[in-house]
Amino acid sequence: MVCAASLASATTLWLVLGAGRLVVAESAAANFASHLEPFGDAQTLGRLLGTAQNTSAQVGATPTWPEYTVPAEPGGPYLFQPESTWTSAFLPQALYALDKRYSVLCPNDRAGSNGTDWRALARTWSASLYNPNQAVLDSWLHDVGFNSVPMMAELEIDASNATARSALLSNAEALAKLYSPTVGCTLSWDRGPDNFEVIIDNMMNLRLLLAAADLTGNATYRAMAESHANKTIENHIRADGSSFHVVDYSPTTGEVQWRGTAQGYSNSSTWSRGQAWGILGFAHMYNATGISLYLETASRMAIYFSTAYDRYQTEVPWDFDAPLPTTLDTSAAMIAGSAMLFLSSLEASRGNATGMSHWTAEAEVMLVNSASAGMRNNAGEFSIIGNATVDNRADPPINNTGAIYGDAYFIEAGNFLLELGIWNCSAGSSPFGSSAVGASPVALSSKLVTLSNATTAVGQALGANGTTTSVSAQGSPEKTHAATSSSNHLAPRDALTLALAFCGACVTLCLQ
Ligand SMILES: *[C@@H]1O[C@H](CO)[C@@H](O)[C@H](O)[C@H]1NC(C)=O
Ligand SMILES: *[C@@H]1O[C@H](CO)[C@@H](O)[C@H](O)[C@H]1NC(C)=O
Ligand SMILES: *[C@@H]1O[C@H](CO)[C@@H](O)[C@H](O)[C@H]1NC(C)=O
Ligand SMILES: *[C@@H]1O[C@H](CO)[C@@H](O)[C@H](O)[C@H]1NC(C)=O
Ligand SMILES: *[C@@H]1O[C@H](CO)[C@@H](O)[C@H](O)[C@H]1NC(C)=O
Ligand SMILES: *[C@@H]1O[C@H](CO)[C@@H](O)[C@H](O)[C@H]1NC(C)=O
Ligand SMILES: *[C@@H]1O[C@H](CO)[C@@H](O)[C@H](O)[C@H]1NC(C)=O
Ligand SMILES: *[C@@H]1O[C@H](CO)[C@@H](O)[C@H](O)[C@H]1NC(C)=O
Ligand SMILES: *[C@@H]1O[C@H](CO)[C@@H](O)[C@H](O)[C@H]1NC(C)=O
Ligand SMILES: *[C@@H]1O[C@H](CO)[C@@H](O)[C@H](O)[C@H]1NC(C)=O
Ligand SMILES: *[C@@H]1O[C@H](CO)[C@@H](O)[C@H](O)[C@H]1NC(C)=O
Ligand SMILES: *[C@@H]1O[C@H](CO)[C@@H](O)[C@H](O)[C@H]1NC(C)=O
Numbered sequence: 259m260v261c262a263a264s265l266a267s268a269t270t271l272w273l274v275l276g277a278g279r280l281v282v283a284e285s286a287a288a289n290f291a292s293h294l295e296p297f298g299d300a301q302t303l304g305r306l307l308g309t310a311q312n313t314s315a316q317v318g319a320t321p322t323w324p325e326y327t328v329p330a331e332p333g334g335p336y337l338f339q340p341e342s343t344w345t346s347a348f349l350p351q352a353l354y355a356l357d358k359r360y361s362v363l364c365p366n367d368r369a370g371s372n373g374t375d376w377r378a379l380a381r382t383w384s385a386s387l388y389n390p391n392q393a394v395l396d397s398w399l400h401d402v403g404f405n406s407v408p409m410m411a412e413l414e415i416d417a418s419n420a421t422a423r424s425a426l427l428s429n430a431e432a433l434a435k436l437y438s439p440t441v442g443c444t445l446s447w448d449r450g451p452d453n454f455e456v457i458i459d460n461m462m463n464l465r466l467l468l469a470a471a472d473l474t475g476n477a478t479y480r481a482m483a484e485s486h487a488n489k490t491i492e493n494h495i496r497a498d499g500s501s502f503h504v505v506d507y508s509p510t511t512g513e514v515q516w517r518g519t520a521q522g523y524s525n526s527s528t529w530s531r532g533q534a535w536g537i538l539g540f541a542h543m544y545n546a547t548g549i550s551l552y553l554e555t556a557s558r559m560a561i562y563f564s565t566a567y568d569r570y571q572t573e574v575p576w577d578f579d580a581p582l583p584t585t586l587d588t589s590a591a592m593i594a595g596s597a598m599l600f601l602s603s604l605e606a607s608r609g610n611a612t613g614m615s616h617w618t619a620e621a622e623v624m625l626v627n628s629a630s631a632g633m634r635n636n637a638g639e640f641s642i643i644g645n646a647t648v649d650n651r652a653d654p655p656i657n658n659t660g661a662i663y664g665d666a667y668f669i670e671a672g673n674f675l676l677e678l679g680i681w682n683c684s685a686g687s688s689p690f691g692s693s694a695v696g697a698s699p700v701a702l703s704s705k706l707v708t709l710s711n712a713t714t715a716v717g718q719a720l721g722a723n724g725t726t727t728s729v730s731a732q733g734s735p736e737k738t739h740a741a742t743s744s745s746n747h748l749a750p751r752d753a754l755t756l757a758l759a760f761c762g763a764c765v766t767l768c769l770q
């Protein structure tokens with residue numbers, strides 16, 4: 259409270275340009291907030307709603323789900339795929355997340371989403387995922403975890419929902435069948451009897467095993483998930499925190515036979531979306547087990563991500579080793595940004611204010627930049643964020659699209675921003691109560707700078723980084739992107755230098 263009160267009156271603010279130049283703008287409380295607007299903007303959500311209301315895709319014998327938009331087209335409509343696709347659950351996941359936003363986080367904001375019944379839509383789009391037949395399970399393989407997220411969300415709403423419970427448990431059993439005690443992992447891709455391929459993405463599916471362990475008390479599921487995570491730390495993650503996409507084990511000895519890539523730039527590169535899945539997967543593992551090795555691993559991977567991102571300055575490329583200029587993957591940015599906000603909340607819950615503010619600032623800059631780069635706002639567009647790469651090794655490559663997982667994690671990131679009190683409900687009715695950080699309508703900058711320190715901070719950054727220009731208040735990236743290029747971008751290192759100089763003390767106050 260001390261923090262929020264003193265910051266509400268802060269008047270100095272920065273906006274850092276792509277090239278590392280610093281620009282002073284409007285008020286500290288408003289700047290980051292205005293760039294975050296699209297994360298909760300009704301118009302932005304309306305684009306997702308355009309797809310969600312198209313329930314014709316769910317009618318008939320072979321329902322379909324949106325996966326990505328036509329490459330290089332302005333943004334939509336989505337291409338629809340059958341249940342066997344790994345991405346089927348991302349639209350319902352996003353809809354469940356919006357239900358949480360408007361029923362738990364911002365209950366007085368329903369009007370802001372035009373009274374949309376997100377829960378009914380979430381249920382409509384997940385109902386036919388509940389009884390996958392064997393052919394569907396065979397094509398999902400480890401992705402059964404991604405496709406179980408709606409069941410987990412449903413159980414959060416209603417723990418006694420027997421349909422959701424039994425679907426979750428039979429999916430967990432399907433994943434457990436992919437576990438090899440010899441290898442110590444669940445199988446990702448079936449390449450025949452001589453190979454046992456495990457991809458970094460698979461970290462995301464361990465949640466299903468942990469949820470099943472919780473529901474049944476069967477500790478075997480948890481042991482499988484831990485073993486898979488431990489092997490991944492040993493064999494996928496490099497010393498610098500980067501990751502291989504694929505590790506192939508011998509099914510008979512469990513030895514590593516090969517490391518490389520399927521979707522990345524090269525066999526020794528770091529595919530950005532895989533790196534993002536790894537951060538988020540290990541954050542979930544820590545959240546569920548409390549084993550500190552998993553928090554350390556998630557943080558190590560996140561440090562690599564943010565350091566590699568700094569090299570590119572403003573946006574996340576599809577692979578961190580691809581030569582520039584190259585195509586982007588905003589979906590990797592949304593996933594990693596959500597994961598960093600998750601890390602922020604995990605650090606907050608351990609009382610680590612420095613860690614909390616560090617990850618908040620890292621996530622913030624990356625999310626704002628990627629959203630502003632990829633945000634579309636033209637008529638006839640259905641994806642929220644463009645400039646995603648689906649598979650740049652496909653023939654032809656599928657890049658420069660909207661991807662349903664990018665949109666889903668854009669929504670998830672928005673929820674994390676709300677939960678952390680960084681972004682407030684638009685109706686001004688705080689879901690956080692009057693004693694919490696988020697109670698006052700002060701956005702991120704409230705955590706970054708105090709009035710007495712602001713001038714010094716800006717001065718230091720100016721001295722180090724160049725020229726000052728005055729700019730008037732910027733609109734949200736969504737509204738200004740078409741006319742701007744790098745001017746909406748915050749150079750990550752410089753904004754962080756400022757943020758880190760002041761956050762620790764402030765957040766300590768806020769947390770007290
Ligand atoms: C900005 O200043 C920081 C801190 O002095 C420095 O590390 C960084 O290299 C500078 N960035 C540019 C683009 O000059
Ligand atoms: C809410 O209504 C406004 C105005 O008609 C529209 O632009 C927006 O897309 C709608 N949003 C949702 C989530 O329905
Ligand atoms: C609606 O769904 C159908 C598939 O049922 C799809 O072909 C069409 O493109 C979708 N339209 C929009 C606007 O998403
Ligand atoms: C349980 O979850 C399923 C799947 O989302 C849903 O269709 C059903 O309405 C829920 N049942 C109850 C009693 O809420
Ligand atoms: C626990 O789960 C494992 C893995 O599916 C299974 O083999 C075992 O039979 C289960 N144990 C009990 C007591 O249900
Ligand atoms: C995984 O590693 C953690 C941390 O070292 C350890 O506590 C746990 O027992 C390991 N689990 C398995 C199944 O190997
Ligand atoms: C990775 O290695 C495999 C086999 O060693 C090779 O076939 C493949 O082309 C390599 N991939 C890339 C992207 O270089
Ligand atoms: C972390 O774990 C808690 C307790 O199980 C759970 O309520 C929460 O949803 C988890 N957080 C995330 C982001 O999954
Ligand atoms: C707090 O979090 C930061 C950032 O992840 C980390 O470097 C630091 O070691 C953490 N401190 C403690 C006491 O865990
Ligand atoms: C981002 O997407 C827009 C619209 O498709 C495209 O014009 C632009 O070149 C893309 N940016 C990059 C760096 O690929
Ligand atoms: C992006 O995809 C297009 C069309 O498939 C392809 O021609 C181009 O080489 C890809 N861009 C990069 C940087 O790989
Ligand atoms: C902020 O300013 C106060 C007063 O000048 C000073 O005591 C404090 O050390 C500064 N905090 C930081 C983090 O520099």
